[in-house]
Amino acid sequence: MAQHLIIAGGGSAGWMAAALFARLRPAPDTRITLIESDAIGTVGVGEATVPILQHFNRLLGLNEPEFVAATQGSFKLGIEFVDWGETGNRHFHGFGDHGAPIEGIAPHHHWHRLRAAGRIADPIDAWSMPALAAAQDRFAPPEALRGEAAEYRYAYHFDAGLYARLLRGYAEARGVTRMEGRILDVDRDPDTGDLRALLLEGDRRLDGDVFIDCTGFASQLLGQQLGTGFVDWSHWLPANRAVALGCTRAGRFTPFTRSTAHAAGWQWRIPLQHRTGNGLVYSSAHLSDDAAAALLQANLDGDAIGEPRLLRFTTGRRERFWAHNVIGIGLAAGFMEPLESTSLQLVQTGLARLAELLPTSGRADPAIVAEYNRETIGEYERVRDFLIAHYCISQRPEPFWRDMAAMALPDTLAHKLALWDAMGRIPMLDLESHQEPSWVSVLLGQRRVPRSHDPAADRPPLDGLATLFAQRHAALSAATRSLPPHDYFVARTCQAQAA
Numbered sequence: 001m002a003q004h005l006i007i008a009g010g011g012s013a014g015w016m017a018a019a020l021f022a023r024l025r026p027a028p029d030t031r032i033t034l035i036e037s038d039a040i041g042t043v044g045v046g047e048a049t050v051p052i053l054q055h056f057n058r059l060l061g062l063n064e065p066e067f068v069a070a071t072q073g074s075f076k077l078g079i080e081f082v083d084w085g086e087t088g089n090r091h092f093h094g095f096g097d098h099g100a101p102i103e104g105i106a107p108h109h110h111w112h113r114l115r116a117a118g119r120i121a122d123p124i125d126a127w128s129m130p131a132l133a134a135a136q137d138r139f140a141p142p143e144a145l146r147g148e149a150a151e152y153r154y155a156y157h158f159d160a161g162l163y164a165r166l167l168r169g170y171a172e173a174r175g176v177t178r179m180e181g182r183i184l185d186v187d188r189d190p191d192t193g194d195l196r197a198l199l200l201e202g203d204r205r206l207d208g209d210v211f212i213d214c215t216g217f218a219s220q221l222l223g224q225q226l227g228t229g230f231v232d233w234s235h236w237l238p239a240n241r242a243v244a245l246g247c248t249r250a251g252r253f254t255p256f257t258r259s260t261a262h263a264a265g266w267q268w269r270i271p272l273q274h275r276t277g278n279g280l281v282y283s284s285a286h287l288s289d290d291a292a293a294a295l296l297q298a299n300l301d302g303d304a305i306g307e308p309r310l311l312r313f314t315t316g317r318r319e320r321f322w323a324h325n326v327i328g329i330g331l332a333a334g335f336m337e338p339l340e341s342t343s344l345q346l347v348q349t350g351l352a353r354l355a356e357l358l359p360t361s362g363r364a365d366p367a368i369v370a371e372y373n374r375e376t377i378g379e380y381e382r383v384r385d386f387l388i389a390h391y392c393i394s395q396r397p398e399p400f401w402r403d404m405a406a407m408a409l410p411d412t413l414a415h416k417l418a419l420w421d422a423m424g425r426i427p428m429l430d431l432e433s434h435q436e437p438s439w440v441s442v443l444l445g446q447r448r449v450p451r452s453h454d455p456a457a458d459r460p461p462l463d464g465l466a467t468l469f470a471q472r473h474a475a476l477s478a479a480t481r482s483l484p485p486h487d488y489f490v491a492r493t494c495q496a497q498a499a
């Protein structure tokens with residue numbers, strides 16, 4: 001008999017799950033039902049992504065220009081950080097590196113040596129292709145270029161509701177059944193404790209074999225019904241509110257997300273074709289909701305669309321992501337604030353892991369469940385450390401930032417920063433979410449310059465090294481000038497219908 005997969009929730013996580021499983025586990029071996037409640041609605045944010053979403057879309061076979069047009073999307077080369085570290089500071093975390101290794105050593109070590117010798121003054125961003133292209137609002141996929149200039153990746157900004165709609169169409173066309181209604185309770189097997197069915201409003205019952213909980217912050221199945229505890233990380237990431245507000249498109253149509261630090265948090269700016277998405281993430285212990293809304297409204301670059309919307313959250317994760325026959329995905333599994341757009345990434349990697357590990361029939365062996373939990377916990381913890389690093393190295397003087405700089409860090413992060421300070425190296429741990437160039441961008445971007453560099457970087461002659469850096473920068477600059485403006489590229493290749 002076909003395995004019946006129930007997906008509870010129809011936000012981005014639910015429809016990503018439905019689309020992926022419809023693609024990888026088609027009927028007749030698997031039957032998929034998604035239940036969602038229009039009355040409850042979705043969280044309605046989550047519009048900036050990271051490059052691995054390209055793999056997800058490619059796996060589904062989505063056509064990129066059609067997908068971008070259908071979601072009012074734009075392209076993202078990385079994140080520009082404004083006023084992070086200290087007021088007036090500006091740096092870019094691009095989706096790429098800072099050049100190929102030189103004599104086997106990552107280029108930031110050589111940059112450090114040249115800088116210490118007074119041979120260069122430019123920040124490391126001058127050797128990042130995405131940073132250079134972003135500074136000029138230029139964009140094309142890397143296939144348009146050759147050599148080192150082509151060594152970058154890109155992601156998207158999109159309207160989350162339109163993306164969910166696109167995936168719903170995809171999933172329903174492949175046999176996924178959508179049900180409307182509220183989940184009120186569950187029926188559990190008295191022997192195993194596994195879920196047997198969801199009990200819905202209107203006296204309906206939905207039997208299933210495996211339940212993917214995508215019910216958002218409510219975590220209806222994993223959290224509420226199974227009582228899976230929550231590991232609270234708000235002592236490390238104390239921002240616990242966001243106020244979101246769209247505005248009309250004005251100013252630059254940037255191929256990047258902007259994150260601007262404020263006294264008690266930071267503000268996002270996400271350019272879409274039909275509007276600009278904005279939000280302020282903050283700590284309620286340091287800023288009132290009214291003050292946050294006023295601050296956001298005062299910092300829009302277009303006319304506000306609608307009213308500010310308040311979102312409350314607690315940073316952390318479920319103790320387990322897979323318990324019995326329930327797997328939490330998306331906000332039902334945990335949440336870390338949207339600083340590096342990692343939530344949809346975690347949805348995608350969680351689903352990919354599940355698709356690899358989930359047996360096609362019968363109960364999963366406990367070892368499989370344990371492995372899923374081990375990998376997912378590791379990945380969440382690596383993302384957590386990367387996010388904390390953005391805050392704890394800041395020199396900003398306000399109480400919120402001073403608290404962040406004074407806190408006791410997770411051991412894994414403390415070790416990373418200590419090794420960085422000593423010799424500019426970032427130890428890569430198991431299940432690392434961000435590779436060394438990302439750490440380098442953020443740490444050097446906030447002027448956390450290490451005391452020394454890898455000793456092997458002292459080998460190449462200094463003059464030759466300085467020439468190589470000048471040549472590389474010139475080549476990247478020339479390549480940047482050959483790229484079209486982002487707005488032109490979007491208009492030519494993936495213009496959306498008028499909203």
Ligand SMILES: Cc1cc2nc3c(=O)[nH]c(=O)nc-3n(C[C@H](O)[C@H](O)[C@H](O)COP(=O)(O)OP(=O)(O)OC[C@H]3O[C@@H](n4cnc5c(N)ncnc54)[C@H](O)[C@@H]3O)c2cc1C
Nearest residue numbers: 009010011013042043046048183215216330331338343344
């Ligand atoms: C302020 C903020 C900014 C964010 N920005 C980003 C970003 O830039 N990039 C990024 O990757 N992520 C971001 N995220 C995270 C992102 O929004 C989510 O990861 C993503 O939208 C997935 O949400 P979800 O589907 O898990 O939950 P939701 O969108 O909340 O969906 C939950 C679903 O469950 C259903 N449901 C709930 N309870 C029941 C019930 N009892 N019965 C039936 N149905 C039920 C609801 O109707 C809904 O369909 C952000 C999050 C926040 C809070």
